[in-house]
Amino acid sequence: MVGLFWLDEGENSFGSANTNKIIFPENAPKKIGTIIKTDSILKFICEPEIIVKSDGVQVKDLELNIDLSGNPTILENGSFRWFIIKRGDKYGIRLRDLDAPLLSEFKSIERFFVNENWKINAKFVPYEKPKEIEVPTILGTVEKELSPGKIEFNFENKNYSLEPVAAGKNLFVIFADLTSGEETYGAGRFLYVAAPDSNNNLILDFNKAYNPPCAFTKYATCPLPPEGNKLRIKITAGEKNYGEGH
Structure with missing residues (x-):
């Protein structure tokens, strides 16, 4: 990712020229087009001489689906790819460059x-009904998510718990621990957990903990660990920090 640009109501011109409302990297065309935002409706209008494609087909104007639809409209020009995200009540362009230096310079994690x-063998303790929890984001906003229950586990004779959110049939955990900001990424890590069995037993494998996208780019909009998922333990498993982080 090489850019995240929040949209204003009305016309949002974009391209590399500084006369645009949204300024893309200098290797982009001077003006690519305009995104018109009317409340929750977003429409792309392409500049006449510019070629922009969606699903391999050239487009001149198009109403855009956002990321939360599950089928976002991805537009492309040269090495650039972009689509619309929604976070809270804000809409933005998320921009990728397939020729970005980070891709060629990327080292293993x-x-x-x-x-x-x-x-770890753990126990899932379901709530009577899903509980609303506050999940902060790297943007400084707070999202409301539903947690179906607690994951309880014991390590070295101490009890701990985590509040996951549902991820299809599985569970998704955003957590921090005493390695966060030291050996591991400061804003926490992610972990998918397979669904519990019929007795609510599950396996919590911290070897599979991985870095969120914001460990690699300042243009990500990552969720951060809920207050209850900040563990007072050093989890020396899974991915370590990448470079200096963001």
């Missing part, structure tokens, strides 16, 4: 050595 001790 260091990990802790796999340790079976961090593959």
Whole structure:
């Protein structure tokens, strides 16, 4: 990702020229087009001499689906790809460049050595009804998410718990621990957990913990750990920090 640009109501021209409302990187065309925002309706209008495609088909004007629709409209010009995201009540252009230096310069992510001790038998304790929890974001906003229950586990004779959110049939955990900001990314890590069995037993494998997108780019809009998911333990498993982080 090389850009995140929030849209104003009305016309939002974009391209590399500084006369645009939204300024793309200098290797983009001077003016690509305009996105017109009318409340929640977003329409793209292309400049006459510019070629922009969606699903391989050239487009001149098009109403845009956002990311939360599950089928966002992805527009492309040269090495650039962009689509509309919605966060809270804000809409923005998320821009990618397939020729971005980060892609060619990317190095492998260091990990802790796999340790079976961090593959923990845990218990899922469902709530009577899903509980609304506050999930802060890197943007400084707070999202409301539903947690179906708690994951409770014991490590070295101490009890801990996490509040996941549903991810299809599985569970998704955003957590921080005492390695956060030291060996691991300061804003926490992500972990998918397979659904509990019929007795509500599950496996919590911290060896699979991984960095959120905001560990690699300042243009991501990552969720951060809820207050209850900040563990007072050093989880020396999973991915370590990448570079200096963001």
